[in-house]
Amino acid sequence: MAQKVDIALVDKVKDELANLISASRDSLEGCHYIDLRLGVGEGQGAMAQDGMSKFSLRDYRFSYGIRVIAGNGTPAAGYFGQPLGSADVDNLAGVIKEGLGKAYERAVANSRAKSDRLDLWKTLGGSLQSTELAPVKVCRDTIPAVYAVNPLDIRLDEVGKLTQEVSKAVGAYDPRVKVNQVMAQTSLNRELLISSDGANIDRTYALTQGLCVVVAIGEGGVQQTHYDCVGHQRGWELLTDGIEEDMIRSKSLMGFALDLAADNVSLTDCKPCPSSDKDVVVITDPHYNTLLVHEIIGHPTELDRALKLETAYAGRSWLLRSLKENMLGKEIASPLVSAYSDPMLPGFGHYEYDDEGTPVERTVHIDKGVFRGFMNSRQTAATLGVKPNGHYKAIDSSLVPLIRMSTTVFGAGKDDPQQMIKDVENGYYVVGHRIPSISESRENFRITSRKVYEIKNGELGEMFRDGGIMANTKDYLMSIDAVGNDLRIYPVFNCGKGQPMQAKKLGNGGPTLRGYARLVGGAK
Amino acid sequence: MRELSELKQSVEKALAFLKTQPEIKSAQVFASANNRLWTRLNYTSHIPCNGVEEAKSTDDYGIGVQIVLNGANGNMIGFGSEERDLSLDGVKMALDKAKQGAITDPEFRSLPQPTGEKRTLSDYHDPSVMDITDRALVEGGWKILDGAISSFLESQKLRDMAPGGALHDLGLIVGGDLSIRQERMAVGSYDIPEVQSDEAAAILANVTSMVEKGDAKGSGYSIHLKLSDLDDEAGSEAAANAIGSLDGVRLPSGDYPVILGPQPVGELLSNLIIRSCTTGAFYSQQSCFMGKMGQKVASEKLNIVDRGNARGLIGSRGITCEGLPTGETTLIKDGVLSGLLSDWYEYQRILNDPKGGEKLGVNPGDVRQALLPRTGFRFGIEGGRNFGGRPSASATNVVFESPSASDFGSLVRQVKKGILVGRLWYTYPIHGLRAGDFTSTLTADSYLIEDGEVKAPIKVNTLRINDNIANILMGIRGMTAETRPTILWPGSQIAYAPVGMMVDKVHFEAIAEFMDSAY
Structure with missing residues (x-):
């Protein structure tokens, strides 16, 4: 019988794998660099629909990924990744050595082909370069998980029972709730990074998430579907007790799901949101700004996009046209606006080192309205000539990392959110995020909200459904005239990027903001 | 392997x-x-x-x-x-x-x-x-x-x-x-x-x-x-x-007739139409075609068929991941909603749903053949057939046909002033699938049509569509017989979309004017 896969496995293989990476770098001809990521996770999850259990499972995940940079003329990278199983535990080093060989073969073949094109492509071959990584401090560290209730101490039937109870309660909330789905998952994960430079980072973290989808239909036939999640790098307590931290506050899964149901039901009685033919005053709440900052600050400040690596996929960034022509040091927002990404903030986006061992630091994107910098990786940092800041992450060790948001937020201001509303004669209060659509270089956006309130003479008035705002990114950022003191961070559980698609969990947030944008309702 | x-x-x-x-x-x-x-x-x-x-x-x-x-x-x-x-x-x-x-x-x-x-x-x-x-x-x-x-x-x-x-x-x-x-x-x-x-x-x-x-x-x-x-x-x-596409022009906001190329058709198909054409979407009351089985949901010029067993088509498979034969499911015939994609579980569920008749608009037992589970696949997000996943309805080869198909040139000649849309970006049902409202931006391969001729490329990322899928489907005025395979997300699904599909009116908003002077 094969051995059980558990996170303690990492202790047994750590030294052997470090030796393998070091020896391989020395023995493989023209090999410049190797890094290995090994991931082990144990967890469980369940789903209920309309009060009925639909699925539950306790399982493990186990995988590795390798990058090799090799080649004598113009070094290039080759990659290999694989999920693993219990059957691989006894021969883990052998399996990884085989994968390393494939990554090396790809790197060498790639290097040769690249060297050939330097001349073959004439004047256009000049931009082909050796693959280089910007230097970082070589770190060796072990990081423990943070939780009150160990995800592995919870019985699977408890997970299933919670989803069923919450789903029943949501269904019973109001007859207008027609369909609901509740999911819960909790896991303990361990990730090991070993590089031929000597990095050795061993990190364990808990991850717990609850998700709720509610479909409600009003007496007039208006249907509303909304979904949202709670999540954190914490234990099972997140779903049973909720959490109260400085910037993260969420109810238990039950309370959270019932709030969502209440919103959904009330929306079925609302009129559709009107559209404005010009910009109007819009106040957006921290939950809405979670998606707003994600789309208009987070994504365009990923340096792989800016350097065009995502042209065919996730798109480019309007913040950089070339190394000479870009917005660095230029005003792109009101002086009241600041924004940054910080992996040390709590929540889904928290980590101490990224997937190539770079110790993290806060990356300021906008400081008092001026654009200051991008999230990067070692390779993209080398291209731009800046210091790596630790944003190279994959959702699974078998996949090649990309530049991803950690926790990206608008910085807090000084204004009282209630006063921000009171100061508005005519405008709209846009609450809760729903669905985004953003143009390819992130220069224009339309993002819908859960609900929209009219503001008349400083008071909230009628509530509308199916609305949101649309604006050109820079115009909107420049228009911001008040920033609240109520910075909150929320979990984002499904940020998609990459080929193959990697749906990452991360954190976003912000305070209440006031600016100008078009209000947009439904199509005619 | x-x-x-x-x-x-x-x-x-x-x-x-x-x-x-x-x-x-x-x-x-x-x-x-x-x-x-x-x-x-x-x-x-x-x-x-x-x-x-x-x-x-x-x-x-x-x-x-x-x-x-x-x-x-x-x-x-x-x-x-x-x-x-x-x-x-x-x-x-x-x-x-x-x-x-x-x-x-x-x-x-x-x-x-x-x-x-x-x-x-x-x-x-x-x-x-x-x-x-x-x-x-x-x-x-x-x-x-x-x-x-x-x-x-x-x-x-x-x-x-x-x-x-x-x-x-x-x-x-x-x-x-x-x-x-x-x-x-x-x-x-x-x-x-x-x-x-x-x-x-x-x-x-x-x-x-x-x-x-x-x-x-x-x-x-x-x-x-x-x-x-x-x-x-x-x-x-x-x-x-x-x-x-060099020397692209800007167009003002407004309603324009359009000819959609294969990628935009695939984008709308993937994000709005296919997701609405599953038994699961009807069970959970989220389809934009609720209650319309057997009713007109599109122009009579539109036929859409999922062909899972067609030799030579990229998305074909011999059997589903449930061990059932793949086959042909007509989704829309002459503009009428005629069938749905299904896996076995959802097929059983809609047949036995007391509200199934209300949800579909017909008694599920009367359209059993149109709901048969020919598309229960375990496609992974990375592609492939995932032994660790459970089956769900996925399209195979979604083939567009028209009883009155024409050629691309004759479609263009019918347009006085309109837009050839070659590539859409970030197309989502912005108010939920059932409402059908969607938004998207033009990001490449798009051209101004004037007096029946393709005149000039449209500058990238300068137009946003704000419209509803019902307007698109009911507004179809013609399509080409020629189709081109287009990859749908997730990548195991393929659309054989027309090289041109003409729609009489789509609403566009001019966007990102500030970029003209940004660099």
């Missing part, structure tokens, strides 16, 4: 073992092996780059077990899987997980049973695609880049733009990937005991190219079933389309 015979033997042994377990009333076993290889491209003439950025792959194999147990409150169902172990040990570990997680689902009726339809497609892929080497993977990517670079080097228009022949200053970009999908599976169950297997492979190239100094972008793509067909076409097409 594990051989088909290994997968079949593993399923046979697993079924034999499970039958010795008295507590198991019924079971289905699914084994698969998948290779997914990518050569990711990134060439930038004005920024240091690697050309082929990533040569990479992921592969997996394993076994999944779905069981039905006797429980105190009725049947209990459970699912478990084990990675990289096709032996009886692997089966036992998967079974343990299935038992541990078993739940009582009152809506569960049975595991898949024969539907009366027969398998019609076998031996339909090129075995050589299964044997591609690492070197060939890398070379394939460089070949595509060669095609794009040649187009750039040969372009007189670019030479005229670049004083002193400094083409690299124009900001020439080539991105995208070559991807190769290899998959094998075997499935058997108590109800369908003969172990069936399937094997498929495909090569897909997807390229975007730019002349960034001119804000010009073009796309190129190719899909192949044979390794010998792989060429540099996707690269050269993308570069040529980028060059052809």
Whole structure:
């Protein structure tokens, strides 16, 4: 019988794998660099629909990924990744050595082909370069998980029972709730990074998430579907007790799901949101700004996009046209606006080192309205000539990392959110995020909200459904005239990027903001 | 990659073992092996780059077990899987997980049973695609880049733009990937005991190219079933389309007649139409076609058929991941909603739903044939058939047809002033699927049509569509007979979309004016 896969496995293989990476770098001809990521996770999850259990499972995940940079003329990278199983535990080093060989073969073949094109492509071959990584401090560290209730101490039937109870309660909330789905998952994960430079980072973290989808239909036939999640790098307590931290506050899964149901039901009685033919005053709440900052600050400040690596996929960034022509040091927002990404903030986006061992630091994107910098990786940092800041992450060790948001937020201001509303004669209060659509270089956006309130003479008035705002990114950022003191961070559980698609969990947030944008309702 | 015979033997042994377990009333076993290889491209003439950025792959194999147990409150169902172990040990570990997680689902009726339809497609892929080497993977990517670079080097228009022949200053970009999908599976169950297997492979190239100094972008793509067909076409097409998009114009906000190309049709199909054409979407009351089965939902000029068993089409498979034959499901016929995609569970659920008639608009039992579970697949997010996943309805080859199809030129000639939309970006049902409202931006390959002629390219990222899918479907005024395969997300689904589909009116908003003076 094969051995059980558990996170303690990492202790047994750590030294052997470090030796393998070091020896391989020395023995493989023209090999410049190797890094290995090994991931082990144990967890469980369940789903209920309309009060009925639909699925539950306790399982493990186990995988590795390798990058090799090799080649004598113009070094290039080759990659290999694989999920693993219990059957691989006894021969883990052998399996990884085989994968390393494939990554090396790809790197060498790639290097040769690249060297050939330097001349073959004439004047256009000049931009082909050796693959280089910007230097970082070589770190060796072990990081423990943070939780009150160990995800592995919870019985699977408890997970299933919670989803069923919450789903029943949501269904019973109001007859207008027609369909609901509740999911819960909790896991303990361990990730090991070993590089031929000597990095050795061993990190364990808990991850717990609850998700709720509610479909409600009003007496007039208006249907509303909304979904949202709670999540954190914490234990099972997140779903049973909720959490109260400085910037993260969420109810238990039950309370959270019932709030969502209440919103959904009330929306079925609302009129559709009107559209404005010009910009109007819009106040957006921290939950809405979670998606707003994600789309208009987070994504365009990923340096792989800016350097065009995502042209065919996730798109480019309007913040950089070339190394000479870009917005660095230029005003792109009101002086009241600041924004940054910080992996040390709590929540889904928290980590101490990224997937190539770079110790993290806060990356300021906008400081008092001026654009200051991008999230990067070692390779993209080398291209731009800046210091790596630790944003190279994959959702699974078998996949090649990309530049991803950690926790990206608008910085807090000084204004009282209630006063921000009171100061508005005519405008709209846009609450809760729903669905985004953003143009390819992130220069224009339309993002819908859960609900929209009219503001008349400083008071909230009628509530509308199916609305949101649309604006050109820079115009909107420049228009911001008040920033609240109520910075909150929320979990984002499904940020998609990459080929193959990697749906990452991360954190976003912000305070209440006031600016100008078009209000947009439904199509005619 | 594990051989088909290994997968079949593993399923046979697993079924034999499970039958010795008295507590198991019924079971289905699914084994698969998948290779997914990518050569990711990134060439930038004005920024240091690697050309082929990533040569990479992921592969997996394993076994999944779905069981039905006797429980105190009725049947209990459970699912478990084990990675990289096709032996009886692997089966036992998967079974343990299935038992541990078993739940009582009152809506569960049975595991898949024969539907009366027969398998019609076998031996339909090129075995050589299964044997591609690492070197060939890398070379394939460089070949595509060669095609794009040649187009750039040969372009007189670019030479005229670049004083002193400094083409690299124009900001020439080539991105995208070559991807190769290899998959094998075997499935058997108590109800369908003969172990069936399937094997498929495909090569897909997807390229975007730019002349960034001119804000010009073009796309190129190719899909192949044979390794010998792989060429540099996707690269050269993308570069040529980028060059052809130079000197783009802006258009003001307003309603315009449009001709949608294959990618925009695929984008609307993927994000709005297919998601609404499943039994699951009707059960959960989220389809934008609620209550409209058998009713008009589109122009009578539109037929949409899912052809899962068509030889020579990229998305074809011999059997579903539930062991049922693939086949042909007519979704929309002469504008009337005529069928839905389904897996076995959702098929059973809608047939037995007391509100099924209200949800569909007809008694589900009366349209049973139109709901048959011909598309229950376990497609993974990375592609391939995932032994660790449970089946859900997925499209295969979604083929567009029209009873009155015409050619592209005659569509263009009908447009006084309109827009040829070649590529949409970030298309989402912005107020939920059922409302049908969607928004999207034009990001490449789009042109102004005036007086029946394609006149000028439209500058990229300067127009946003705000409209409703019902307006699009009801407003179809014609389409070409010629179709082109287009990859839908997730990548295992393919649309054979018309080269041109004409819609009488779509609302556009002019956007991103500030970018005209940003650089």
